[in-house]
Amino acid sequence: xxxxxxxVLAALLFSIGVYGVLARRNTILVLMxxxxxxxxxxxxxxxxxxxxxxxxHGGQGLTLFVIVIAAAELGVGLAIxxxxxxxxxxxxxxxxxxxxxxxxxxxGSGDPDxxxxxxxxxxxxxxxxxxxxxxxxxxxxx
Amino acid sequence: MTATGLWPxxxxxxxxxxxxxxxxxxxxxxxxxxxxxxxxxxxxxSFGALAGCYLVLTAEFVAWVQVxxxxxxxxVLLLFGIMLTRAPIGPxxxxxxxxxxxxxxVALATAAVLVTTVVDGFRQAYAPLVPGRGAAKALGAGIxxxxxxxxxxxxxxxxxxxxxxxxxxxxxxxxxx
Numbered sequence: 167x168x169x170x171x172x173x174v175l176a177a178l179l180f181s182i183g184v185y186g187v188l189a190r191r192n193t194i195l196v197l198m199x200x201x202x203x204x205x206x207x208x209x210x211x212x213x214x215x216x217x218x219x220x221x222x223h224g225g226q227g228l229t230l231f232v233i234v235i236a237a238a239e240l241g242v243g244l245a246i247x248x249x250x251x252x253x254x255x256x257x258x259x260x261x262x263x264x265x266x267x268x269x270x271x272x273x274g275s276g277d278p279d280x281x282x283x284x285x286x287x288x289x290x291x292x293x294x295x296x297x298x299x300x301x302x303x304x305x306x307x308x
Numbered sequence: 309m310t311a312t313g314l315w316p317x318x319x320x321x322x323x324x325x326x327x328x329x330x331x332x333x334x335x336x337x338x339x340x341x342x343x344x345x346x347x348x349x350x351x352x353x354s355f356g357a358l359a360g361c362y363l364v365l366t367a368e369f370v371a372w373v374q375v376x377x378x379x380x381x382x383x384v385l386l387l388f389g390i391m392l393t394r395a396p397i398g399p400x401x402x403x404x405x406x407x408x409x410x411x412x413x414v415a416l417a418t419a420a421v422l423v424t425t426v427v428d429g430f431r432q433a434y435a436p437l438v439p440g441r442g443a444a445k446a447l448g449a450g451i452x453x454x455x456x457x458x459x460x461x462x463x464x465x466x467x468x469x470x471x472x473x474x475x476x477x478x479x480x481x482x483x484x485x
Contacts, residue, residue: 167320169433172361173426175328179335179358181419186339188411189404194389195344198351201382202335205358208374212367212442217435223450226442227458229370230451233377234462238469240382244389245473251393252479260405 172213179206193247193257197240204236320437324364331357342399348386355379367442 179202186199208229215225251257317325334353341347355378362371440446451459475481 167318167324167365167435167437168314169430169435170314170427171317171321171324171328172365173430174423175324175332175361177422177426178332178419179354180422181415182332182335182339184418185411185415188414189408190339191405192344192395192403194386194393194395195339195347195403197389198338198347198386201351201378202338202354205355205378208370209358209361212362212365212370213435216365216367216437216441217433219435219438219441222454223442223447224455226367226370226447227451227455229367230373230447231458231462233370233373234466237377237382237385238466240385241473242469242476244385245476247389248392249476257393258402258405 167216169213169217172209176206176209176213179203179209191258191260193250193259194244196259197243197247201236201240204232208232314431320364324361327357327360327364330354331361342401342403343397344390344395344400344403345387345397348383348390351386352379352383355383362442365442366437366439369442369444369447 183199183201183203183206186202187196190196190199211225211229211232215223215229218225247257250262254262256262331354334350334357337350338347338354341350355374359371359374359379362368362374
């Protein structure tokens with residue numbers, strides 16, 4: 167078995183994963199693309215373990231560790247996605263560009279769960295508290 | 309078996325190439341399909357084909373772990389996530405963000421650089437396939453003899469991830485307000 171074949175396949179899978187991470191809007195699809203990239207790495211690890219003939223089985227052991235870590239990462243990632251969905255009613259990554267929570271004003275004047283609440287049209291309320299964040303300059307807020 | 313030329317491929321390499329074509333094509337469908345549930349199902353095909361690649365590479369234990377964890381657990385978890393975020397079942401037009409062209413350019417550049425480097429660097433590399441190298445016995449001996457400490461650290465990490473996921477997703481645990 168030439169090492170080139172699995173290595174090139176892993177490179178292609180990694181590139182497909184890069185495209186998915188960059189082009190997808192839904193957060194769950196982004197997580198799927200991350201899994202594709204991790205699988206490309208796993209294929210590389212297995213191929214080079216077979217090539218080197220490692221007596222310690224470092225490559226395949228690391229593959230198992232990567233699989234377990236990917237499962238843990240996906241669990242925490244999906245929990246975060248669900249928490250974000252509960253608060254913002256959306257999982258589109260390009261709509262989640264507010265650093266503060268919608269109802270995080272110190273005087274409590276914001277609506278906590280409005281639809282699309284990540285876009286606060288008036289960025290003037292959040293100044294004066296101890297945990298105040300400066301309003302970002304934002305052109306053309308929808 | 310000694311190292312031969314890259315072409316023609318041996319029977320094992322033909323099988324790996326076919327499985328690789330399936331894996332890459334279904335991965336491409338995962339990132340381009342317009343139905344989010346179909347993306348998860350194409351992910352099953354991609355992971356299954358990758359498990360076949362592991363089998364061809366004599367990493368049989370890794371292949372079964374791949375089937376169990378990725379095809380079994382991860383995809384089910386993703387489907388639960390799709391269901392809980394109330395994703396539409398039919399085709400939806402807004403699955404791609406606006407930077408699709410730039411993403412394609414970056415991905416093509418990554419693929420070009422990686423494939424060029426890999427082909428240039430490992431053109432002569434030849435791995436003889438020894439059956440049973442990746443069996444559960446050999447791999448278990450390797451993990452529990454040489455990699456015990458990372459294994460134990462991994463169990464702590466799994467526990468931490470479990471607790472973290474529960475704490476994040478429960479609503480009746482408030483912050484320190």
